Amino acid sequence: MLERSDWYDLARDTNWTPKYVPEEELFPEDYAGSRGIPEHIWATYDEPYKVTYREYVGMQREKDSGAYSVKAALERMDMYTSADPGWIATLKEHYGAVSVVEYNAALQNARLLRFGRAGGMRNMATFGMLDEVRHGQIQLYFAHEYVAKDRQFDWAHRSMNTNNWVTLAARRFFDDLMMTRNVIDTSLAMNFSFETGFTNLQFIGLASDATHAGDFKFAKLIQSIQSDEARHAQIGTPTLKILIEQGKKADAQRMVDISFWRSSRLFAILTGIPMDYYLPLDKREGSFKEFMQEWIVTQFTRSLEDLGLEKPWYWDIFMRDLDEHHHGQQLGTWSWRPTLWWSPAAGVSPDERDWLEEKYPGWNDTFGKCWDVITENARTGRFEKTVPGTLPVICNVSQNPIVGTPGKTLQDRQLTYNGRKYHFGSEVDQWIFEQDPQRYARHQSLVDRFLSGSIEPANLEGVLAYMGLGVISDGGQDAHDFSWATAKTTKTVKAA
Amino acid sequence: MATMKSRNLVGPVIQAGEMADAIVEAAQDDNPGKEVLVSSRASYIRIELEGECILRRETIQSKLGRPFQMNEIELNMPSFAGQVETNDDSIRFYYAQVL
Numbered sequence: 317m318l319e320r321s322d323w324y325d326l327a328r329d330t331n332w333t334p335k336y337v338p339e340e341e342l343f344p345e346d347y348a349g350s351r352g353i354p355e356h357i358w359a360t361y362d363e364p365y366k367v368t369y370r371e372y373v374g375m376q377r378e379k380d381s382g383a384y385s386v387k388a389a390l391e392r393m394d395m396y397t398s399a400d401p402g403w404i405a406t407l408k409e410h411y412g413a414v415s416v417v418e419y420n421a422a423l424q425n426a427r428l429l430r431f432g433r434a435g436g437m438r439n440m441a442t443f444g445m446l447d448e449v450r451h452g453q454i455q456l457y458f459a460h461e462y463v464a465k466d467r468q469f470d471w472a473h474r475s476m477n478t479n480n481w482v483t484l485a486a487r488r489f490f491d492d493l494m495m496t497r498n499v500i501d502t503s504l505a506m507n508f509s510f511e512t513g514f515t516n517l518q519f520i521g522l523a524s525d526a527t528h529a530g531d532f533k534f535a536k537l538i539q540s541i542q543s544d545e546a547r548h549a550q551i552g553t554p555t556l557k558i559l560i561e562q563g564k565k566a567d568a569q570r571m572v573d574i575s576f577w578r579s580s581r582l583f584a585i586l587t588g589i590p591m592d593y594y595l596p597l598d599k600r601e602g603s604f605k606e607f608m609q610e611w612i613v614t615q616f617t618r619s620l621e622d623l624g625l626e627k628p629w630y631w632d633i634f635m636r637d638l639d640e641h642h643h644g645q646q647l648g649t650w651s652w653r654p655t656l657w658w659s660p661a662a663g664v665s666p667d668e669r670d671w672l673e674e675k676y677p678g679w680n681d682t683f684g685k686c687w688d689v690i691t692e693n694a695r696t697g698r699f700e701k702t703v704p705g706t707l708p709v710i711c712n713v714s715q716n717p718i719v720g721t722p723g724k725t726l727q728d729r730q731l732t733y734n735g736r737k738y739h740f741g742s743e744v745d746q747w748i749f750e751q752d753p754q755r756y757a758r759h760q761s762l763v764d765r766f767l768s769g770s771i772e773p774a775n776l777e778g779v780l781a782y783m784g785l786g787v788i789s790d791g792g793q794d795a796h797d798f799s800w801a802t803a804k805t806t807k808t809v810k811a812a
Numbered sequence: 813m814a815t816m817k818s819r820n821l822v823g824p825v826i827q828a829g830e831m832a833d834a835i836v837e838a839a840q841d842d843n844p845g846k847e848v849l850v851s852s853r854a855s856y857i858r859i860e861l862e863g864e865c866i867l868r869r870e871t872i873q874s875k876l877g878r879p880f881q882m883n884e885i886e887l888n889m890p891s892f893a894g895q896v897e898t899n900d901d902s903i904r905f906y907y908a909q910v911l
Contacts, residue, residue: 319900321899365896371881379887516891520890523855523890524855526855539890542891545891546889546890601853619895622908623895
């Protein structure tokens with residue numbers, strides 16, 4: 317019998333020489349991003365992770381039957397009723413932010429399989445496209461089980477068709493890096509930075525927390541998804557090698573720098589907040605920072621350097637951010653909880669604060685001071701004071717509220733471009749805007765929309781309805797109904 | 813585990829379970845003379861070797877005690893450290909530049 321290696325290269329290489337259409341019409345530069353690199357060079361693209369259709373179908377069937385049978389077996393365990401509300405918040409945030417986006421990822425892969433110059437890229441992207449369709453279907457299906465119990469789970473299906481501020485941020489991210497770049501740029505941004513780097517945090521790191529939390533269904537589901545990613549993420553690696561060999565290193569580095577930063581900001585909210593605040597204390601495998609150290613600082617940047625790129629130019633800012641950024645976003649998202657499709661946990665009971673101080677030395681003196689005020693208001697029943705009465709300042713690149721360490725790094729950077737003022741949450745976000753202002757300049761953040769009169773009535777009620785709250789489901793409340801505010805430490809207090 | 817971790821550690825991340833045990837044992841057999849570092853998390857283990865890690869189909873097959881195709885490793889491998897090379901009868905993780 318023939319081995320795969322005897323025929324693979326021939327079978328996947330569907331190139332031919334066009335006779336009726338010029339090559340630049342068959343592969344328009346806006347889509348293909350060829351950068352003048354000729355056909356015979358793209359033909360050297362050697363995908364490191366090879367798979368044939370026959371193998372693919374067999375494996376995917378196994379993966380699906382594994383995940384669905386775990387789901388079926390656990391159906392009667394009723395994890396939902398006994399789960400901590402913080403874990404339920406994690407599930408809702410995940411399903412709403414991730415499920416439908418998977419279909420967009422299928423479209424991205426579809427562009428790669430049409431406009432990729434290399435047969436190997438097209439082959440891998442065909443499987444990547446099918447992977448992403450599977451991810452959309454399976455996550456919608458798993459989330460749907462809970463809709464009858466809790467309407468907020470309906471956001472799994474509907475969030476991406478709303479103007480919720482979290483959706484605006486996520487959609488803007490994927491529109492920028494996944495939907496509107498040529499196939500070379502998007503394979504670096506998504507397949508390389510996003511999938512070999514950051515998705516590991518959510519789909520493997522969080523699987524460990526899910527296992528501790530007793531949600532084996534979710535753990536199995538997300539690891540099954542990431543096993544597809546590990547394969548098709550490798551689409552970006554040979555792309556990167558060709559660009560570097562052809563003297564386009566600076567070009568590739570720029571794309572990785574942009575996508576790495578934007579990904580880090582997205583995952584601070586998607587993964588960072590649940591890991592450090594939503595998960596019950598005794599279920600935590602490690603802190604978000606520890607997972608970032610394992611998956612990004614160690615594993616991803618080592619690969620980056622092995623392939624011939626450098627750490628991003630803003631490395632020091634990124635490392636400082638690991639101690640700060642998601643804490644600021646937690647303060648913001650929890651405070652503006654009526655605008656969320658999930659009910660966030662505060663995660664700041666005395667024991668949880670001790671854990672935060674241990675994992676992030678100095679937390680008590682910075683973020684803890686803000687939570688002191690909130691806790692005191694909650695303890696004395698002044699709940700209305702725990703919700704801000706104004707809108708936050710939003711970054712025109714990340715679309716997230718601008719946050720920082722209180723009194724230290726909180727800074728609203730401003731730039732006037734073509735007569736309009738833009739706000740940025742960091743030096744790096746501003747740098748990204750300046751790389752390609754036309755790409756970002758016309759987009760309206762939620763606050764821009766409010767101020768320009770496109771949200772009516774122009775009051776809190778109007779904004780909430782515009783974002784889908786009270787329409788698809790009610791917005792968030794404190795997950796634990798403020799029980800943390802009056803909780804006592806479980807540790808023995810030392811006598812003075 | 814060593815206190816000063818090498819910067820050249822490569823290898824697969826495997827879902828906790830039967831396959832994980834088989835792959836740890838195979839990693840020991842297929843990479844003679846090398847230390848196999850294993851770190852355990854609740855849902856996965858990380859297998860790490862210095863510079864290069866080879867896993868052979870036949871070795872995994874004998875550890876599992878049932879037929880095994882090399883590409884089946886994907887079912888249980890959500891990630892890996894290093895670059896990868898997939899062959900009919902083996903999979904290899906490596907760094908091109910050992911520091």
